[in-house]
Amino acid sequence: MNPTSGLRARLAEAHRDQRVVDAVHLATWRKVEARADAMAGLRHYAALRDRAAQIRQHTLDHLPQYLEQFVERATALGATVHFAANADAACATVCDIAVSRGLKLAVKSKSMTTEEVHLNDALLAAGVRVVETDLGEFIVQIDRDRPSHIITPIIHKDRRQVARAMARELGCPYTEDPAEMTRIARQHLRDIFRRCDLGITGANFAVAETGTLCLVTNEGNGRMTVTRPRVHVALVGIEKIIPRLIDLPVILKLLARSSTGQPLGAYTTLITGPRREGDVDGPEELHIVLLDNGRSRILSGPFREVLRCVRCGACLNACPVYRNVGGHAYNSVYPGPIGSVLSPLLYGRPAEELPRASSLCGLCYQVCPVKIDIPRLLVQLRTATRARQPRGKRLLMRAWAWAMDRPWLYRLAQRLMRRLLPDDGTGWINRDNHLFRRPLRAWTAQRDLLRPPPQSFRELWKGGLGDER
Amino acid sequence: MEVALFATCLTDTFYPRVGQAVVRLLRHFGCRVCFPDGQTCCGQPAYNSGFHAEAAALLHRMTRVFAPYACVVTPSASCAAMVKHHGPPLLADNPPAHEAALRLADKTWEFNTFLRDQLNVDVAGLLRFEEPVTFHYPCHARELYSPADLQGWLRGNGHDVRTPVHADLCCGFGGVFAVEFPEVSGAMLDDKLTELAATGATLVICNEAACALQMMGGARRRGLPLRFKHLAECLAESLGLLEPAA
Numbered sequence: 001m002n003p004t005s006g007l008r009a010r011l012a013e014a015h016r017d018q019r020v021v022d023a024v025h026l027a028t029w030r031k032v033e034a035r036a037d038a039m040a041g042l043r044h045y046a047a048l049r050d051r052a053a054q055i056r057q058h059t060l061d062h063l064p065q066y067l068e069q070f071v072e073r074a075t076a077l078g079a080t081v082h083f084a085a086n087a088d089a090a091c092a093t094v095c096d097i098a099v100s101r102g103l104k105l106a107v108k109s110k111s112m113t114t115e116e117v118h119l120n121d122a123l124l125a126a127g128v129r130v131v132e133t134d135l136g137e138f139i140v141q142i143d144r145d146r147p148s149h150i151i152t153p154i155i156h157k158d159r160r161q162v163a164r165a166m167a168r169e170l171g172c173p174y175t176e177d178p179a180e181m182t183r184i185a186r187q188h189l190r191d192i193f194r195r196c197d198l199g200i201t202g203a204n205f206a207v208a209e210t211g212t213l214c215l216v217t218n219e220g221n222g223r224m225t226v227t228r229p230r231v232h233v234a235l236v237g238i239e240k241i242i243p244r245l246i247d248l249p250v251i252l253k254l255l256a257r258s259s260t261g262q263p264l265g266a267y268t269t270l271i272t273g274p275r276r277e278g279d280v281d282g283p284e285e286l287h288i289v290l291l292d293n294g295r296s297r298i299l300s301g302p303f304r305e306v307l308r309c310v311r312c313g314a315c316l317n318a319c320p321v322y323r324n325v326g327g328h329a330y331n332s333v334y335p336g337p338i339g340s341v342l343s344p345l346l347y348g349r350p351a352e353e354l355p356r357a358s359s360l361c362g363l364c365y366q367v368c369p370v371k372i373d374i375p376r377l378l379v380q381l382r383t384a385t386r387a388r389q390p391r392g393k394r395l396l397m398r399a400w401a402w403a404m405d406r407p408w409l410y411r412l413a414q415r416l417m418r419r420l421l422p423d424d425g426t427g428w429i430n431r432d433n434h435l436f437r438r439p440l441r442a443w444t445a446q447r448d449l450l451r452p453p454p455q456s457f458r459e460l461w462k463g464g465l466g467d468e469r
Numbered sequence: 470m471e472v473a474l475f476a477t478c479l480t481d482t483f484y485p486r487v488g489q490a491v492v493r494l495l496r497h498f499g500c501r502v503c504f505p506d507g508q509t510c511c512g513q514p515a516y517n518s519g520f521h522a523e524a525a526a527l528l529h530r531m532t533r534v535f536a537p538y539a540c541v542v543t544p545s546a547s548c549a550a551m552v553k554h555h556g557p558p559l560l561a562d563n564p565p566a567h568e569a570a571l572r573l574a575d576k577t578w579e580f581n582t583f584l585r586d587q588l589n590v591d592v593a594g595l596l597r598f599e600e601p602v603t604f605h606y607p608c609h610a611r612e613l614y615s616p617a618d619l620q621g622w623l624r625g626n627g628h629d630v631r632t633p634v635h636a637d638l639c640c641g642f643g644g645v646f647a648v649e650f651p652e653v654s655g656a657m658l659d660d661k662l663t664e665l666a667a668t669g670a671t672l673v674i675c676n677e678a679a680c681a682l683q684m685m686g687g688a689r690r691r692g693l694p695l696r697f698k699h700l701a702e703c704l705a706e707s708l709g710l711l712e713p714a715a
Contacts, residue, residue, distance in 0.1 A: 007650075008649065008650050008651075008652070011650060011652065011653050012650075012652035012653070015652055015653060015656050021656075025660075029635075032635075320638065320639050320641065320657045320660065321653055321657070323660070324653055324656040324657060324660070325653060356646070356649060356650075357646075357650055357653065358643065358646065359608075359639050359641055359642065359643025359644075359646045359647075359654070359657065360517060360608070360643055360644075360646070361608040361639035361643070362608050362609075362611055363608075363637065363639070366611070366637075376555075379516065379517060379519065379555075381519075382517075382518060382519025383519040383520075383521050384519070385519065386519045386520060397514075397515060397518060397520045397523060398520075398523065400514070400515075401512075401515055401520070401523035401524075401526065401527060404478075404509040404510045404512075404527055404530075405509070405526060405527065405530055407506065407507045407508070407509055410478070410509045410510075414481075414482055417482075428686075428689060430690070442647075442648035442649075442651045443647065443648055443651070443686075445651050445655070446651050446652070446654060446655030446658065446687065446690070447655070447658065447683060447686030447687040447689070447690050448685075448686040448687075448689045448690050449682075449686055450483055450682055450685055450686060452482050452483050453483075453485060453486075455485060456481050456482055456485055457476050457480060457481040457482075457484075457485035457487075457488035457489070458476070458481055458504070458506065459485075460485050460488070460489055461488075461492075461504050465489060465492060466504060468492075468493070468496070469496055
């Protein structure tokens with residue numbers, strides 16, 4: 001079986017969903033332009049980007065030391081720190097916290113780590129109701145859908161689909177007015193916030209120096225999630241550490257600009273320990289679950305730099321492949337260019353063909369605020385699956401390389417190609433006029449093939465060009 | 470100055486006129502041009518597909534073919550980027566070969582940047598267009614020249630240069646990607662051609678044989694009246710070194 005053919009079919013099918021493709025085109029182009037405008041207005045963009053990449057890489061290069069410092073500081077502040085080696089352990093830890101304290105209703109702000117470990121399913125099975133409070137994630141949840149973008153989970157939906165889901169699931173009057181839909185969702189969530197006893201978040205950053213968690217949100221739901229319930233649990237990837245508080249603004253300046261073109265997220269929440277004597281709000285208990293789930297393995301391998309990622313989503317917005325297939329086609333919590341690097345590293349075989357689905361145009365690298373060289377990593381990952389490529393392809397590649405090592409054979413192949421390709425006088429080979437339907441079809445299904453002209457360059461050279469003047 | 474031409478396999482096979490233009494231009498600007506007959510391919514298709522042993526062997530071969538020359542010029546940014554940036558690390562575990570690859574990387578020039586940086590040619594001043602032009606910026610030129618550089622070369626003499634909405638949008642070729650994921654590649658091609666056609670110009674400057682194969686074939690299939698030319702062809706025509714082509 002050709003492993004890429006499954007992925008090819010999946011991507012082709014995703015592209016046939018015109019409504020999704022239109023919605024994703026519209027949204028990604030808007031974000032690409034917003035990002036470009038925001039960066040153009042930022043002084044010292046290149047220097048900031050260099051610095052952000054440096055901070056992230058430095059942290060990864062010294063991660064054990066900074067993790068230790070973070071744990072020490074957070075614990076001293078009264079937080080309880082847990083380690084979760086994998087997704088199951090993470091879910092078990094969070095469920096245990098909830099069940100042992102009799103917590104029944106959880107509110108969540110948007111978090112990729114909780115998506116990664118499928119925490120909602122685990123909590124539900126443990127008898128805890130979980131409500132997503134980020135508007136996009138809320139709609140995903142009520143519509144029993146999956147997020148298709150790491151920042152904009154419903155980028156694939158249009159207004160009508162959202163309106164239908166809300167009318168159906170919330171029993172509210174049907175409306176397509178975004179302001180009205182937001183009001184209805186807010187009202188619904190207010191009631192949940194009033195009753196909840198557990199708040200679940202991820203973290204954008206964890207500051208080693210101060211034991212602080214940093215959350216960036218746009219709707220205020222993050223702030224309510226960490227102040228209203230009695231217990232706050234943050235599930236944080238171990239790579240989210242940054243060394244010092246003064247490193248934070250460097251990255252914050254780039255994060256929201258990369259994501260949405262905003263100078264800063266609407267809410268930047270810094271959480272330093274649970275509620276203290278005299279505080280007016282905040283949780284009685286703060287639990288920080290540090291998630292490994294393959295990260296330390298990635299850290300010790302050649303793909304370490306992928307862990308610099310700050311989950312801004314700029315590479316998804318910039319990617320012409322993502323734009324044409326949407327996020328679901330990647331079959332992974334992490335879609336798009338960064339997902340095509342991260343998913344095979346996290347999930348192995350089932351995702352290992354993703355790196356091939358890229359034209360390597362490099363826009364992902366161009367827009368990455370922490371300079372992850374995604375195209376290079378994609379190429380590197382392709383080497384890993386070489387042995388599992390279809391036999392025909394491996395043979396063809398070897399035969400091609402063998403011929404290219406022998407100029408006489410290369411010239412012969414050039415001449416043979418001209419001889420064997422059909423010639424109807426137009427200079428072109430189209431869908432119908434060639435005998436080699438199968439081998440050429442992958443090309444001619446989408447575009448005509450230029451017939452090589454009667455003389456190659458080297459024949460022109462030999463035939464007089466070389467001796468001119 | 471003696472220059473060895475690295476024609477690249479695609480230009481050699483599909484676009485001999487581009488090679489012809491480059492040779493005549495280099496001679497026009499005072500270079501002695503050699504064409505080492507042993508050259509084939511730089512190995513990029515193998516590199517991009519993850520067949521790195523094969524790519525390394527072909528790159529090593531390139532270093533031997535071009536060893537006698539002090540300067541190598543190629544009309545392809547993509548092949549230049551392969552030789553200059555991606556290639557040398559492939560030979561890292563063979564020090565003498567690695568050394569040779571680094572030397573080749575150092576002396577290899579993409580044609581347009583060679584004219585600008587080595588020969589000090591004022592391309593903008595010499596180019597003549599009789600019609601509006603638009604352009605395709607090849608993704609792999611990124612470390613060699615910017616979209617603004619390309620616009621600058623085209624814009625001289627009051628030319629009507631129509632910039633596509635997203636100048637750095639990929640054409641969807643991507644090597645083996647084009648045939649492994651033809652539907653997605655075709656969709657990207659649609660996006661690209663739509664932007665080019667929307668400029669209203671029918672002449673597209675495309676300095677990359679691979680992108681040209683994709684976009685010419687795509688435009689023909691879709692019945693779009695777009696024509697594609699390498700900047701070298703236009704410059705050679707402007708200077709009377711090539712018969713104007715349609």
